[in-house]
Amino acid sequence: MHNAIMTSRAPAAGPPDDGVTDEVRSYLAEALGDAPGPGEDYFATGRVNSLFALQLIVFVEARFGLVVEPEDLDLAHFRTATAIASFVAAKRAATDAAGRR
Amino acid sequence: MTGRPADAAVFLEAVRAGATGWDGARQLPAELIREAGRAGLLAADLPHHYGGAGASASDVGELSARTGGVCSSLRALVTVQGMVAAAVLRWGTAGQRETWLPRFASGEAVAAFAATEPDAGSELAAVRTRIEPAGSQLRVTGRKVWVSFGEIADVVLVLGRLDGAPAAVLVETGRPGLRRRPVRDQLGLRAAHIAHLDLDAVPVPRGNLVAAPGFGLSHVAGTALDHGRYTVAWGCVGLAAACHRLATGHALARVQGGVRLSDHQLVRALLARSFVDLTAAEQLCRRAAALRTAGDPEFLAATVTAKYAAARTADSVSRDAVRIHGSAGCDAGSVVGRFLRDAAVMQIIEGAPEVNEMHIADHVIREHRRTAGGHPGHVPVPSGAVP
Ligand SMILES: Cc1cc2nc3c(=O)[nH]c(=O)nc-3n(C[C@H](O)[C@H](O)[C@H](O)COP(=O)(O)OP(=O)(O)OC[C@H]3O[C@@H](n4cnc5c(N)ncnc54)[C@H](O)[C@@H]3O)c2cc1C
Numbered sequence: 001m002h003n004a005i006m007t008s009r010a011p012a013a014g015p016p017d018d019g020v021t022d023e024v025r026s027y028l029a030e031a032l033g034d035a036p037g038p039g040e041d042y043f044a045t046g047r048v049n050s051l052f053a054l055q056l057i058v059f060v061e062a063r064f065g066l067v068v069e070p071e072d073l074d075l076a077h078f079r080t081a082t083a084i085a086s087f088v089a090a091k092r093a094a095t096d097a098a099g100r101r
Numbered sequence: 102m103t104g105r106p107a108d109a110a111v112f113l114e115a116v117r118a119g120a121t122g123w124d125g126a127r128q129l130p131a132e133l134i135r136e137a138g139r140a141g142l143l144a145a146d147l148p149h150h151y152g153g154a155g156a157s158a159s160d161v162g163e164l165s166a167r168t169g170g171v172c173s174s175l176r177a178l179v180t181v182q183g184m185v186a187a188a189v190l191r192w193g194t195a196g197q198r199e200t201w202l203p204r205f206a207s208g209e210a211v212a213a214f215a216a217t218e219p220d221a222g223s224e225l226a227a228v229r230t231r232i233e234p235a236g237s238q239l240r241v242t243g244r245k246v247w248v249s250f251g252e253i254a255d256v257v258l259v260l261g262r263l264d265g266a267p268a269a270v271l272v273e274t275g276r277p278g279l280r281r282r283p284v285r286d287q288l289g290l291r292a293a294h295i296a297h298l299d300l301d302a303v304p305v306p307r308g309n310l311v312a313a314p315g316f317g318l319s320h321v322a323g324t325a326l327d328h329g330r331y332t333v334a335w336g337c338v339g340l341a342a343a344c345h346r347l348a349t350g351h352a353l354a355r356v357q358g359g360v361r362l363s364d365h366q367l368v369r370a371l372l373a374r375s376f377v378d379l380t381a382a383e384q385l386c387r388r389a390a391a392l393r394t395a396g397d398p399e400f401l402a403a404t405v406t407a408k409y410a411a412a413r414t415a416d417s418v419s420r421d422a423v424r425i426h427g428s429a430g431c432d433a434g435s436v437v438g439r440f441l442r443d444a445a446v447m448q449i450i451e452g453a454p455e456v457n458e459m460h461i462a463d464h465v466i467r468e469h470r471r472t473a474g475g476h477p478g479h480v481p482v483p484s485g486a487v488p
Binding site: 022050051087 | 184191192193194225226312313316317318319320323324325396397398399400401402405460463467470471482483
């Protein structure tokens with residue numbers, strides 16, 4: 001039952017929408033000087049310094065109203081704008097599912 | 102059960118007279134740490150569940166300032182305990198939080214933070230300490246230097262590398278292979294029980310890792326250092342305020358040739374400038390407090406800004422206070438003299454001024470781009486084709 005709800009609310013195949021990807025890219029553009037592509041790994045290219053890496057987490061929390069828990073701290077969730085959008089969608093789906101319990 | 106801010110203020114006034122002696126003895130009295138815990142001075146911003154007082158950012162700031170106005174080494178205890186507590190609260194496992202946080206708040210356990218190495222200070226990405234898997238355990242090998250409270254800490258949050266990725270690990274100091282070499286007679290923070298730590302294949306359970314490898318520097322150490330900058334900033338305001346009070350009092354009391362020091366225009370100018378700098382630094386600390394409370398992502402930069410200004414102010418105000426005191430300021434037991442030595446250290450730790458300026462400039466440029474809209478510096482965001 002819960003699974004069904006989560007599946008129906010999880011992003012469909014393909015890039016997640018809701019404008020999250022572009023919002024993240026705009027935020028990054030302010031820090032980096034130009035917007036990274038949706039799939040650009042800005043950690044691998046060394047464009048994000050360590051102080052900003054932490055700030056990015058705080059931004060995601062503040063802007064999308066969620067809490068990044070220790071177990072969420074996986075580079076796979078934060079290394080590209082698309083990855084952040086998927087992470088935000090998954091967190092929201094999990095919160096919605098928990099809310100219905 | 103930890104106390105309320107009022108208890109902390111009473112406690113600090115009660116111990117103030119001892120601070121010069123602690124500096125001279127190169128140590129804090131053993132019972133002082135537990136007493137500080139009981140008075141609610143340690144990790145006060147931890148939630149009640151973990152033995153903290155659930156203190157707000159501004160309460161923690163006031164506590165740090167009050168402590169900084171009494172003794173920089175005691176303030177360093179508040180800072181380090183707060184740093185490690187913040188990192189464990191934010192990124193630790195449930196088990197790590199339950200094990201350590203109540204003990205940090207009570208002072209039952211003393212925490213230390215070991216990032217600096219002989220070849221990695223301002224540039225912590227250069228740390229070489231190795232954290233290596235060994236069966237079900239990890240082994241930690243490296244040299245850490247200038248660890249505040251490293252001499253007496255029960256647990257040290259160590260920054261190292263695991264498979265090349267920055268990683269942070271809690272190392273209990275009772276473990277084999279850990280040697281502590283106390284540092285003595287350094288310029289300032291003389292009672293902060295500083296030690297160099299040699300780690301030789303120190304075994305720790307895997308469960309002592311804080312966050313996944315890859316996040317040890319940016320997130321775990323980053324959270325600790327941000328918290329440290331915040332309490333150092335407020336501590337510097339408290340230090341500067343204490344120096345300013347002493348300097349003003351001395352200028353009003355000291356008379357030579359029938360003229361009070363406070364009647365010399367140049368002395369009045371010093372007092373005025375110190376007041377302005379002090380007030381400005383305090384307001385930057387309040388701004389950092391407000392952004393922290395609001396969860397605004399720019400709180401990190403605001404905290405660097407506050408630390409930068411407050412450390413500089415502590416340095417200049419304590420220097421002027423020594424000057425106004427004349428030879429009395431240079432005497433062995435001089436309080437302003439002690440604060441001047443401590444202030445020199447505060448400029449360097451948690452980011453030297455030059456390093457702070459780089460981070461503040463990053464913030465300036467981000468803000469410019471955010472608000473430039475179409476003007477020079479504006480960054481267009483082309484709608485991204487999926488790669
Ligand atoms: C009393 C005391 C307590 C300490 N406690 C701790 C602790 O508890 N834990 C811990 O891990 N460390 C601790 N430290 C170490 C402290 O954090 C480092 O000393 C500090 O980070 C600076 O590193 P460094 O000494 O290697 O100086 P360096 O990195 O060699 O820098 C020396 C100077 O060079 C300049 N500089 C450096 N980088 C730049 C740059 N990018 N641009 C321009 N100028 C630059 C600055 O003026 C700086 O002050 C402590 C130090 C002291 C003195």
